[in-house]
Amino acid sequence: MKSEISGVKLRFSKNMGESGSGAEVEIKGFSVSKGIAHGEAFVLLHKELETPVYEIRDSDKPAEIKRFEAAILKARKDILELKSELSAKVGEAEAAIFDAHILVLEDVAVMQETLSMFGEKNYNIEYCYSSVINKFIAAFERIDDPYIKERIADFKDVSRRVLGNMLGVQTAKIGAFSDPLVLVSSDFAPADFSLVDKSKILAIVTEKGSQTSHTAILSRSLGIPCVVGIPEVAEKVSSGDMLLVDGYNGMLVINPSERTLSHYTELESAQKEIALVYATSLPYPSVTPDGRAFSVEINISSPEEISEDSAVAACDGVGLFRTENFFMEFGGFPDEESQFKAYRDAALAARGKPVVVRTLDLGGDKNLSLMKAVNKEENPFMGYRAIRFCLDHKDIFLAQLRAILRASAYGKVKILLPMISSIREVEKSKLLIEQAKGELEKEGQPFDKNLELGVMIEVPSAALTADVIAAECDFISIGTNDLIQYLLAVDRVNDLVANLYEPTHTAVIRTLDMVVASALKAGIPACVCGELAADPIFAPLLLGMGVTEFSMSPKSVSEIKFLLRKVPYEKARALRDEVLGLKRSRQIASYLRSFHYEALERFLK
Missing domain, CATH: 1.10.274.10 (PtsI, HPr-binding domain)
Known part of the structure; x- marks a missing residue:
C-alpha cells in the first residue's frame, strides 16, 4: 500500500502495526546524534513530480x-x-x-x-x-x-x-495523523522538517549523510537520535516495521527481540543516570577543584529562551544573544523601540547575570528580503555581512546600538561585534557607540556608562592580530565554527570535504592558544561561543589555555559544568602544554579522549 504527500511517497508494510513479525536484523551505520529510540518506522521516498506540458496562448x-x-x-x-x-x-x-x-x-x-x-x-x-x-x-x-x-x-x-x-500539490504534516515514529529515508533533507511535527519524531535513519550534514546538525540541535550511512535503508525497511535506533553506537535494529530491547533499555537507563549525575553540578558554583572560576553560559536567539528550565536557570548568563533572528522574524529592519523591548526583556529574564548581545550578523549568505540592497555574491561567506554591512548602514547600526545601550539600564548587558577582520572596524564601531551614548545622554535616557565591548575572533586576520584588537576591547569571544572553516578552507556542512574539518588540527590548536594568550596578556577574559565550548573532549583543553567563559546550547550546560568542576586547572594547564607539543591531529584527538575518560572515570562508574 502506498500514499503520497507533497511529492513524498510513504511506503507501508503489509504488517503495519504488528511488531516482531520478522527476524531481528542489525545494520551498522554512523552515529551523528546521540540517543536511543524504539518505535514504528515511517518510510519517506521522494517522488519525482510529473510535470505536464502544453502550449500557452x-x-x-x-x-x-x-x-x-x-x-x-x-x-x-x-x-x-x-x-x-x-x-x-x-x-x-x-x-x-x-x-x-x-x-x-x-x-x-x-x-x-x-x-x-x-x-x-x-x-x-x-x-x-x-x-x-x-x-x-x-x-x-x-x-x-x-x-x-x-x-x-x-x-x-x-x-x-x-x-x-x-x-497545486498540498502539503500535510505527518504528525497530524500519526503517533511518534522513526523516520526512514534515503536522504532526509532539511526541508522535509516542514512535513513533520518535530514532537512526533522518535529518531531519523538515512542512507546518506555525515557528521556535518544538514540533517545531522539539525538532529543534534533538536535532541533527536540520528544514524546515517545505512545502505539502501529505504528499501530494507517498510513503514510499520519495528525499529530500534542506537544513536550512541550508530546501530539500526529491525524487528528487535525482547532480549535486545531489554539490553537497550538498560543502556538508555544508564545514560539517563549519567545525565542525572551531570545535573547534580547545576546548583553549585562554577569553580574547578583548585579554585579557578569559570562561567558556563547559554546561546539564545530570543528572550523567551531564558526559561525556568533547571539548566538554563543554573547557567552563569547569556554568552551569545543572536539578534539577527529577531530581525528575520520581524520581516524587516525593526525600529529602535522594538529592539529595545527585546533586549530589555532578555536583561530582565537573566536576573542580573550577564547578557552578551551580538550586533547584527546578517548579509552575504543570509540573503533575505530585508537585504535587497545587497548584491548577490560569488562567495557570500566571505562577503558583505555583519560588521561590514553595519558600518556602511550607520542608521541601522545606530538604532541597534541605542537599543542595546538603553537595555543595559535593566541588567548586565554587553555588546559583541561579529566578523571583525581589522582593528579599523573596531575603532569605527567604538566611534558609533560613543555617538549613541552622546545622543542618549542628551535625551536623558539611562544606560550603563561602563557597558563592556567585546569582539568576535572568527576570521584568521583577527586571530593573527588578536593582541592589537585585545587592546581596544573589554573581552574576546572566539567563534570556533567559522574560525575553523576559514583556517582550514573547509565547508563543515559539505559532506564531500567533511573529513577535512578537524578541530584537532594543529593549526586550529595553535591559533586558539595564541588568541587566548593575547587576551590574557591584555588582562581581558577569553570566551568561546562555538561548538567547541560544548564539546566535553575539548572543554578541559580550552580551560587549560585560559578560557574562562564557555557559551553553548542549554542542553550541554550540565555536562560541561560537571566536567570542569572535576578538572583541576593545573591538570588542564598540563594538558594544554602536552597537546601543543603534539604534531598530528589523530594524536591530539586520542590524547584529549584519554584525558576526558580519566577525568570522569571514577564519577561515572
Whole structure:
C-alpha cells in the first residue's frame, strides 16, 4: 500500500502495526546524534513530480508569469518560515543551512533561462522551469568539483517545492495523523522538517549523510537520535516495521527481540543516570577543584529562551544573544523601540547575570528580503555581512546600538561585534557607540556608562592580530565554527570535504592558544561561543589555555559544568602544554579522549 504527500511517497508494510513479525536484523551505520529510540518506522521516498506540458496562448502569458512569480514567492515564504521555526528551537547558526535554498530559489540564471524558454517555446511555465532545473543538474553532475555536486541536492529540494506550488500539490504534516515514529529515508533533507511535527519524531535513519550534514546538525540541535550511512535503508525497511535506533553506537535494529530491547533499555537507563549525575553540578558554583572560576553560559536567539528550565536557570548568563533572528522574524529592519523591548526583556529574564548581545550578523549568505540592497555574491561567506554591512548602514547600526545601550539600564548587558577582520572596524564601531551614548545622554535616557565591548575572533586576520584588537576591547569571544572553516578552507556542512574539518588540527590548536594568550596578556577574559565550548573532549583543553567563559546550547550546560568542576586547572594547564607539543591531529584527538575518560572515570562508574 502506498500514499503520497507533497511529492513524498510513504511506503507501508503489509504488517503495519504488528511488531516482531520478522527476524531481528542489525545494520551498522554512523552515529551523528546521540540517543536511543524504539518505535514504528515511517518510510519517506521522494517522488519525482510529473510535470505536464502544453502550449500557452500569447494572451495568457502575463497570467502564466504571475503564476510562476507567486510559486517562487510562496516557496521563499515557506523556506523562511521553516528557518524561523527552527531558529527558535536550535539557534540561528544551525538553521542558516536554509540560506543555501534561498540562493538557489533566487538564482538569476535559472530565472532568466526559464522566462527565455517560456517566451520562445510557448510551453507552460512549470514545464519550462523543470526543464531548466534539469539542465542545470545535468551540467553540475558533469563537473568534477565537490562543492558543485553538493549543491545538486539543494537544486532538487527547492525545485520540488516550486513545482509543487505550481501544480497545486498540498502539503500535510505527518504528525497530524500519526503517533511518534522513526523516520526512514534515503536522504532526509532539511526541508522535509516542514512535513513533520518535530514532537512526533522518535529518531531519523538515512542512507546518506555525515557528521556535518544538514540533517545531522539539525538532529543534534533538536535532541533527536540520528544514524546515517545505512545502505539502501529505504528499501530494507517498510513503514510499520519495528525499529530500534542506537544513536550512541550508530546501530539500526529491525524487528528487535525482547532480549535486545531489554539490553537497550538498560543502556538508555544508564545514560539517563549519567545525565542525572551531570545535573547534580547545576546548583553549585562554577569553580574547578583548585579554585579557578569559570562561567558556563547559554546561546539564545530570543528572550523567551531564558526559561525556568533547571539548566538554563543554573547557567552563569547569556554568552551569545543572536539578534539577527529577531530581525528575520520581524520581516524587516525593526525600529529602535522594538529592539529595545527585546533586549530589555532578555536583561530582565537573566536576573542580573550577564547578557552578551551580538550586533547584527546578517548579509552575504543570509540573503533575505530585508537585504535587497545587497548584491548577490560569488562567495557570500566571505562577503558583505555583519560588521561590514553595519558600518556602511550607520542608521541601522545606530538604532541597534541605542537599543542595546538603553537595555543595559535593566541588567548586565554587553555588546559583541561579529566578523571583525581589522582593528579599523573596531575603532569605527567604538566611534558609533560613543555617538549613541552622546545622543542618549542628551535625551536623558539611562544606560550603563561602563557597558563592556567585546569582539568576535572568527576570521584568521583577527586571530593573527588578536593582541592589537585585545587592546581596544573589554573581552574576546572566539567563534570556533567559522574560525575553523576559514583556517582550514573547509565547508563543515559539505559532506564531500567533511573529513577535512578537524578541530584537532594543529593549526586550529595553535591559533586558539595564541588568541587566548593575547587576551590574557591584555588582562581581558577569553570566551568561546562555538561548538567547541560544548564539546566535553575539548572543554578541559580550552580551560587549560585560559578560557574562562564557555557559551553553548542549554542542553550541554550540565555536562560541561560537571566536567570542569572535576578538572583541576593545573591538570588542564598540563594538558594544554602536552597537546601543543603534539604534531598530528589523530594524536591530539586520542590524547584529549584519554584525558576526558580519566577525568570522569571514577564519577561515572
